[in-house]
Amino acid sequence: EAGVAQSPRYKIIEKRQSVAFWCNPISGHATLYWYQQILGQGPKLLIQFQNNGVVDDSQLPKDRFSAERLKGVDSTLKIQPAKLEDSAVYLCASSLGRGAGNTIYFGEGSWLTVV
Amino acid sequence: AQSVTQLDSHVSVSEGTPVLLRCNYSSSYSPSLFWYVQHPNKGLQLLLKYTSAATLVKGINGFEAEFKKSETSFHLTKPSAHMSDAAEYFCVVGTNYGQNFVFGPGTRLSVLP
Numbered sequence: 001e002a003g004v005a006q007s008p009r010y011k012i013i014e015k016r017q018s019v020a021f022w023c024n025p026i027s028g029h030a031t032l033y034w035y036q037q038i039l040g041q042g043p044k045l046l047i048q049f050q051n052n053g054v055v056d057d058s059q060l061p062k063d064r065f066s067a068e069r070l071k072g073v074d075s076t077l078k079i080q081p082a083k084l085e086d087s088a089v090y091l092c093a094s095s096l097g098r099g100a101g102n103t104i105y106f107g108e109g110s111w112l113t114v115v
Numbered sequence: 116a117q118s119v120t121q122l123d124s125h126v127s128v129s130e131g132t133p134v135l136l137r138c139n140y141s142s143s144y145s146p147s148l149f150w151y152v153q154h155p156n157k158g159l160q161l162l163l164k165y166t167s168a169a170t171l172v173k174g175i176n177g178f179e180a181e182f183k184k185s186e187t188s189f190h191l192t193k194p195s196a197h198m199s200d201a202a203e204y205f206c207v208v209g210t211n212y213g214q215n216f217v218f219g220p221g222t223r224l225s226v227l228p
Contacts, residue, residue, distance in 0.1 A: 004158075042119075042205050042218030043159070056215060091158065101147055101166040104216060108158040 002026065004107035006092050012113045018080035021110040025073070025094030031055075032069055033104065034077050035091040043091055049075065050098055082114045117142045117208045119219035127225040134193040136222045138180075138206030141187065148189040149207040149216070150180055159205065165189065176200070201226045 005024040013019050025032050030051050035043035046065065047057040051072040060067070064083070069075040079086055089109040095102040122137040140146060150162040163174025170182040180191045189206060206219040 040221075042220050044218070045215060048215070093159075101164075103149075103161055103164060105161075106151075106159040108156075 004092055004094055004105055006090075006107035006110050008110060009108065010111045010113075012115060013082055015084055015114050016081040018078065019082060019112060020079075021077045021090050021092075021112075023075045023077070023092030023107060025075070025092070026105055029094035029096055029105075030072070031095045031098050031102070032075050033091075033093040033095075034067055034075070035093065035106075037089040037091055037109070039088070046077070046090075055098065079112075082112075084114050087112055087114045117146070117215070117217045119206050119208050119217055121204075121206055121219040121222045123222050124220065125223045125225065127227060128196045129227045130198055131195050134178075134191070134196045134200065134224065136191040136204050136206075136224065138189045138191065138219060139187055140189060140206070140208045142208055147209045148180075148182060149209070150174065150178070150189075150191050151205045151207060151218075153203040153205065153221075155202070162191070162204075196224075196226045198226050198228065200224060 007022050032049045034046045036046050037043040046060045047067045048055045049069040052069050067077045089111050091109045093104045093106045095104045118141045120139045148165040151159040153159050162178050163172045165172045165182045173179045178193045203221045203223050205221050207216050209216040
């Protein structure tokens with residue numbers, strides 16, 4: 001079974017530039033998550049989708065971050081304009097459903113460095 | 116609201132000795148609890164999970180964890196550490212009602228030869 005795919009794996013941009021990350025979840029998984037992991041910290045949820053609808057985006061900095069999940073499969077996370085503090089690993093994850101008993105499967109992450 | 120405390124930011128053990136990584140949680144509802152491991156430059160991999168069944172949960176690679184409601188703890192143990200166990204370990208709490216999983220800050224495990 002293929003896992004969660006993410007691209008690009010690594011990206012270096014200058015502040016105020018924009019960047020986009022792509023995620024393809026495990027086939028059949030209705031729930032998709034984007035987490036931000038700053039070095040030395042645990043992952044923090046940015047946004048959660050159920051199919052193509054947003055369930056929770058309370059911690060998404062909406063002035064600069066946006067995400068979409070068209071057709072309820074792939075998802076894109078965009079940052080525009082980027083700030084130095086956005087340097088982090090952006091983890092995409094998916095699960096079959098929303099209940100906490102569901103296991104969340106993570107991709108390998110997209111590493112962003114803002115200089 | 117849910118929260119997770121991992122009492123040690125770094126644990127160092129010798130190869131072949133027991134591992135204990137501590138986790139305490141706070142949850143308003145009946146919690147689900149997970150341990151994930153993250154090797155350098157890799158994604159997070161599920162070690163084990165507790166979802167209100169048996170309180171002693173066995174996971175992959177010889178790890179296990181015990182849910183103790185009275186102590187609000189979910190400590191991770193392994194009888195004998197291996198060099199390949201060196202990684203970052205995250206305790207995670209979720210609820211059966213909600214969908215938000217809260218991660219602890221992580222414990223870095225070092226295994227010395």
